[in-house]
Amino acid sequence: MDYSSGDDSDISDSDINEYKDKPYQELKNGTLKVKFPNNILRCPFCAGKKKQNFKYKDLHQHATGVGKGSSNRSAKQKANHQALALYLENELANEAEVPLKVAPPKPAAPVSEENDLFAWPWTGLVVNIIKEVEDVENSSYWMNRFSKYKPVGVEILWDDQKQTAQALVSFNNDWTGFKNAMEFEKFFEASHHSSKEWVASESHSGIYAWLARANDFKELQGPVGEYLRRNRKLRTISDIVQEATNTRNKAVVELASEIDMRNENLDDLQVKYNQKTMSLSRMLEEKDSLHVAFYEETKKMQRIARDHVKRVLDEQERLNADLEARKKNLDSWSKELNKREALTEREKQKLEEEKKKNEVQNTSLHMAEIEQKKADESVLRLVEDQKREKEEALKKVLELERQLDAKQKLEMEIEELKGKLQVMKHLGNDDDTAVQEQIKKMDDELKSKIEEMGDVEDMNKTLVAKERQSNDELQDARKELIKGLQDMLSGRTNIGVKRMGEIDMKAFHDACKEKFDHEEAQIKASELCSLWQDKLKNPEWHPMKVVAADGGGHKEVIDEEDELLKNLKEEWGIGVFDAVVGAFKEMNEYNPSGRYVVNELWNFKDNRKATLKEVISYILKNLKSLKRKR
Numbered sequence: 066m067d068y069s070s071g072d073d074s075d076i077s078d079s080d081i082n083e084y085k086d087k088p089y090q091e092l093k094n095g096t097l098k099v100k101f102p103n104n105i106l107r108c109p110f111c112a113g114k115k116k117q118n119f120k121y122k123d124l125h126q127h128a129t130g131v132g133k134g135s136s137n138r139s140a141k142q143k144a145n146h147q148a149l150a151l152y153l154e155n156e157l158a159n160e161a162e163v164p165l166k167v168a169p170p171k172p173a174a175p176v177s178e179e180n181d182l183f184a185w186p187w188t189g190l191v192v193n194i195i196k197e198v199e200d201v202e203n204s205s206y207w208m209n210r211f212s213k214y215k216p217v218g219v220e221i222l223w224d225d226q227k228q229t230a231q232a233l234v235s236f237n238n239d240w241t242g243f244k245n246a247m248e249f250e251k252f253f254e255a256s257h258h259s260s261k262e263w264v265a266s267e268s269h270s271g272i273y274a275w276l277a278r279a280n281d282f283k284e285l286q287g288p289v290g291e292y293l294r295r296n297r298k299l300r301t302i303s304d305i306v307q308e309a310t311n312t313r314n315k316a317v318v319e320l321a322s323e324i325d326m327r328n329e330n331l332d333d334l335q336v337k338y339n340q341k342t343m344s345l346s347r348m349l350e351e352k353d354s355l356h357v358a359f360y361e362e363t364k365k366m367q368r369i370a371r372d373h374v375k376r377v378l379d380e381q382e383r384l385n386a387d388l389e390a391r392k393k394n395l396d397s398w399s400k401e402l403n404k405r406e407a408l409t410e411r412e413k414q415k416l417e418e419e420k421k422k423n424e425v426q427n428t429s430l431h432m433a434e435i436e437q438k439k440a441d442e443s444v445l446r447l448v449e450d451q452k453r454e455k456e457e458a459l460k461k462v463l464e465l466e467r468q469l470d471a472k473q474k475l476e477m478e479i480e481e482l483k484g485k486l487q488v489m490k491h492l493g494n495d496d497d498t499a500v501q502e503q504i505k506k507m508d509d510e511l512k513s514k515i516e517e518m519g520d521v522e523d524m525n526k527t528l529v530a531k532e533r534q535s536n537d538e539l540q541d542a543r544k545e546l547i548k549g550l551q552d553m554l555s556g557r558t559n560i561g562v563k564r565m566g567e568i569d570m571k572a573f574h575d576a577c578k579e580k581f582d583h584e585e586a587q588i589k590a591s592e593l594c595s596l597w598q599d600k601l602k603n604p605e606w607h608p609m610k611v612v613a614a615d616g617g618g619h620k621e622v623i624d625e626e627d628e629l630l631k632n633l634k635e636e637w638g639i640g641v642f643d644a645v646v647g648a649f650k651e652m653n654e655y656n657p658s659g660r661y662v663v664n665e666l667w668n669f670k671d672n673r674k675a676t677l678k679e680v681i682s683y684i685l686k687n688l689k690s691l692k693r694k695r
Contacts (some may be wrong), residue, residue, distance in 0.1 A: 081144040089148040093156065099124075099149070110145040111332070130325025138329075182279035184293055185300040186238035187246040190281060192263060192275040194221075194230040207232055214249040217242075221289040232290050234274075237692065243302075250276040262450075344630050373608075397428045475518045482511040532643045539677065546680055547664050560683040561677050563667035566601065566652030572644035576637045593637075597645050600629065601652055602660045608649070623650070 088110075091097045097109040106125060119127065128150035133144050135168050191207070207219040214286045216234045223230040234249065236242035253259050253274040260275035261582045281292050402416045402423075547562055578588035600606055608627035614620045623646050625631070634642040666675040 067068065081140055081147065084141065085144040085148040085151070087148075088145050089151055092148060092152040099152065106157075108146075108149065110142070110149065121153065126321075126324055127149060127328050129152060129321075130328045130331075133322070133325055182282075182299040182301055184277035184282055184297040185305070186297070187236040187242050187403070188277045188293070188297055189216075189234035189236070189246055189249050189274055190260075190277050190289065191232035191234060191272055193272050194232060207234070211249065214245040214252075215242075216245075220292065222292065233277075233289065233292060246276050392427065395423050395434065398423055475514060475521055479511065479514045479518060482507060482514060543677060544664065546677075547666060551571050558683075559668065559670040561663050561667055561669055562681055563669075564662045565655040565665050566646040566648055566662045568594055568598055568601070569644045572640045573637070578640050593641075597633075598648075601649055604660050637658075 088097065092099065092109075096398045099106055099109060101107060106121060108119070111346075128146045130145035130146075131138060132150055168574050189211075204219040204221060207221070208216060211219075211234060214234075214236070217237055218235040220233040220235070221230055223234070236246045236581075250259065258271060258273045258280075260273070263269065263273040277293060277297070279299050282292070282299055283296065285293065340603075366544060397418065402420050485560075570590060573590040574586060576588045577593070580586070581589055606629070608624045608630055609621045611619050611623040612622055623630075625634075630642065630646070633645060652660060652662070655665065666677075667673075668675040668679060
């Protein structure tokens with residue numbers, strides 16, 4: 066049974082003593098439960114506010130603290146907790162780890178000295194100090210001489226002639242100081258230089274010392290007596306013990322009250338903490354519900370969009386069928402009108418008007434059909450233009466290769482003619498007419514070949530310029546295909562657009578799922594993927610090394626001993642390592658200077674760069690399938 070301050074109507078502070086009997090009886094007969102299994106104690110009047118697991122001492126402090134209470138505690142709460150404290154003291158005292166109240170220890174002082182009056186703070190009297198050496202005037206001399214008794218100060222008082230003096234030795238005003246003072250007195254008693262010997266003997270040699278008491282305080286005259294009466298008090302040991310006990314009890318009561326107040330504040334703070342925790346939990350639940358609602362709304366919007374596209378296509382197909390049906394009807398009406406040409410003039414006029422109306426409608430339907438065909442043909446024309454431009458570029462490349470072969474052949478023939486001409490010049494002489502004619506003939510042929518070589522070079526330059534222009538046009542066409550058909554070439558298809566240099570987040574997600582729960586794994590995977598994507602963009606990080614190639618020469622490979630990659634592999638595994646390395650290789654190949662992600666047409670089936678022919682074939686295939694659906 067749980068009790069709270071709001072179960073019944075509240076009571077006034079004057080009714081607390083009467084009201085606490087009711088909850089005390091309920092605690093005794095077991096209606097209210099305090100003790101639970103495993104020696105767990107709980108407050109039945111604060112149940113539900115926080116998780117409770119009290120020890121006897123803590124629960125007793127809680128009950129007494131709330132029972133005394135502050136102004137913000139109701140009278141019913143105070144009465145309930147006073148009943149709980151009474152129940153703990155009477156019925157569950159055996160559960161206490163230590164007794165609730167422990168009597169303060171008393172100092173072990175001799176019984177005979179408890180009622181003696183001492184000068185307090187403890188003071189030793191040293192008399193018959195004769196000026197034998199120079200150091201006796203210094204307090205440090207006596208402090209050093211009596212150092213074993215740990216004095217805190219020495220006061221030297223000389224007589225008028227400065228021949229003899231008396232000293233007052235001060236000790237600590239605690240029990241350790243009292244012990245040292247008693248040892249000081251006993252030392253002089255053992256050497257027969259105590260107060261009794263000083264009074265009994267008429268001749269004195271050496272110094273005498275004892276602990277100042279009431280008779281010294283009252284009877285001594287001169288500077289020593291005045292000093293004692295002015296700076297000391299007469300106290301018995303029992304008075305000092307009682308004062309220390311009262312001081313200690315007062316401190317204990319103050320500390321207990323402070324503890325109760327702090328426990329009460331802790332209870333209030335715990336309640337506020339629980340309220341804040343519940344509020345935070347509700348906020349998190351609301352956030353999760355909003356996230357789920359957003360996800361559901363997104364799915365709903367996507368489904369509505371798909372349904373809308375389907376409706377549009379179905380409507381278009383229905384309109385086409387309606388157009389065809391109306392055309393047939395108009396044709397039949399035209400035939401019918403033609404058959405009725407032999408009717409009266411009035412009927413002919415009506416037929417003419419009806420025919421014109423039908424022709425206008427037919428024209429409108431025909432124009433609509435033409436516009437539909439134009440829309441379809443515009444897409445096909447774009448694809449055909451791209452295909453034709455590629456074929457022309459390929460023809461130009463082939464022509465360029467053929468001209469290059471012809472140029473190389475002409476260069477070889479020219480070199481051969483030059484060689485033959487040089488041979489003929491060396492073999493013949495100026496008188497050999499046949500040789501001179503042969504040389505002239507070969508010289509003319511050489512000039513002809515050189516002119517032909519010049520024409521070939523001009524044509525080659527023209528073809529190179531055209532090939533470069535065609536290549537630029539192909540690259541522009543490739544960019545336009547990527548830009549304009551990116552949505553069409555996305556998803557799980559053989560041909561699509563791939564972001565070169567972008568890290569595959571799936572590898573990070575798979576690695577994080579092994580270490581975190583589902584929601585935290587998604588967040589952590591996103592953070593890690595973004596972090597490493599930024600590292601790839603940093604031009605100062607280049608984890609490559611140069612090694613010797615198998616066929617000779619050198620090549621660049623990934624440096625697996627790179628500190629960042631090595632730590633990544635050790636912490637997150639080979640899957641994440643391969644994803645980062647693969648993205649770095651793609652960025653190093655496609656955009657090493659800019660170091661940012663670029664789009665590329667990609668053949669996902671063969672895992673390579675897609676050709677324009679493959680992309681155009683894919684587009685034509687999809688257009689044909691779309692037309693068949695219509």
